[in-house]
Amino acid sequence: MTFWIIATIIALLATAPLVLVLLRARGSTADDFGNTAIELRVYKDQLVEVDRDLGRGMLTEDAAKRARLEISRRMLEADSKKDQHTTKDAALPLWAALLVGALVLGGGIWLYTVEGAPTYQDLPLKTRLAMAQEIRETRPTQAVAEENAPASPPLETPSPEHLQLLDQLRAALATRPDDLQGHTLLARNASVVGEYRDAYTAQARVIALKGDAATAEDYAALADMMILAVGGYVSPEAEAAITQSLARDAGNGTANYYAGLMFAQTGRPDMTFQLWSRLLSNSAPDDLWVAPIRGQIEAVAFAAGERYTLPPLASTASPLKGPTADDVEAAADMDAGDRTAFIQSMVDQLSARLANDGGTPDEWARLISSLGVLGDTSRARAIWSEAQVIFGPDPTALATVRAAAQSAGIAQ
Structure with missing residues (x-):
């Protein structure tokens, strides 16, 4: 009026x-x-x-x-x-x-x-907060969202061999429902190839098997897989996983990013800005959540009524994925042939990426360690020789790769 x-x-x-x-x-x-x-x-x-x-x-x-x-x-x-x-x-x-x-x-x-908009009502702060709370309480569940929203694309295009090995792992777990390492391996690798529903189902089983020992990272990974399964939507079930993660580690980057995303989707850009601005100031340039935050935070700040200037970002090499020590350990209970083929598939992908795009000393060390586990010492020795040329001018970086080469038995 x-x-x-x-x-x-x-x-x-x-x-x-x-x-x-x-x-x-x-x-x-x-x-x-x-x-x-x-x-x-x-x-x-x-x-x-x-x-x-x-x-x-x-x-x-x-x-x-x-x-x-x-x-x-x-x-x-x-x-x-x-x-x-x-x-x-x-x-x-x-x-x-x-x-x-x-x-x-x-x-x-x-x-x-x-x-114009003659019927548009006044929206005082109290009303807007109530509307946001209603949106949050009545938003679709994970199951409803999965019926209507497309999943996010896979992190990498899976090879037929990789998919076959995942099927074999599922079959093995069908007879071993309490195999913690097997479910861990399934959750991680199903997520990589874009099978997010299977991934978060396996991750939920991992958390159930760990019980009170489940970590903030375990719950953050569960939320991540659930959100990717519906193309970026944060469902009430994903929010519950985020809450569990933050209860164990209030500084968990993945959980804080998705908490901010949830508030943005439910009409609270002010809360999103608080979470993201703090997270951005405490993150390394190559943290996975930095790029999406930088792409959205200025619009979020505008919606929240905040004056904000995005700080410059130092250039950094993009992170490359490859088999971790946990991957190798989790594959230990598989049949010898399946375990070797599974690790070989991940090693080949990492090797191709390092050859084309380069990588960090840790990634080169990971590749050499994986080749050592596979017993491919000749190839590991060739990678070590190449790494000495690349990281020779940097003694600290070279020491990281040398430690992996020593563990693989190809360096003194």
Whole structure:
């Protein structure tokens, strides 16, 4: 209601001058007194010039007389214009002026009803907070979201061999439901190839088997897989996993990022900005959540009414994935042939990435360690030789790779 009162007052103030102008008689004056005075001064100056020219002998007495008569005639003409009366056009009737004003005012109201939002309600802070809470409490569950939302694309294109090995792992776990390492391996690798529903199901089993020993990372990984399974939507079930992660480690980066995303999706950009700005200031440039936060935080700050300038980001090499020590350990209970093939698949992917894009000392060390586990010492030795060339100028980096080479038995 306050809006309409203010808008009506502004509209009336804008229309009133138009009505007053229409009611006022409009006059036109035949003589411009300012121009007449200037014209008379010119003629007087001309008379003085005539007398001056006569004294110099430049004009004869008759010529001077004729010039004075002509100038005097023009002065009389100009002076006579002062006696002309001002003429005025008749003013509009009151009803006509008010009609024009009403048309202008009504036209403005009609335009607003067509192009504006006349039924939009005031949204004080209390109302907006209540609306956000309602959105949060009534948002779709994980199961409903999975029926309607596409999953996120896989982190990498899986090879047929990799998918076959995952099927074999599922079959093995069907007879060993309490195999913690097997479920850990399934959750991690199913997520990599984009099978997120199987991944979070396996991760939930990992948490159940660990019980009270489940870590913040375990719950953050569960939330991550659930959110990826529905293309980035944070369901109530994913929020519960986030809450469990933050209860164990309030600084967990993955959980804090997804908590901010949840608030953004439920109408609380202010909470999102608080979480993300703090997380961004405490993160390394290559942390996985840094890029998505930097791509969205300025829009979030604007929606939250915050003045924010995105700080520059130091360039860093993109992280490359490969088999970790946990992957190798988790594969230990598989059949010898399946375990070797599984690790070999991950090693080949890491090796191809390092050859094409390079990587960190830790990734080179991981590749050498994995080749050592596979018993491929000749290939591990070749990778070690290449690493010495690449990291030779950096003793610290070289020491990291050397430690892996020593563990693989190919370096002193």
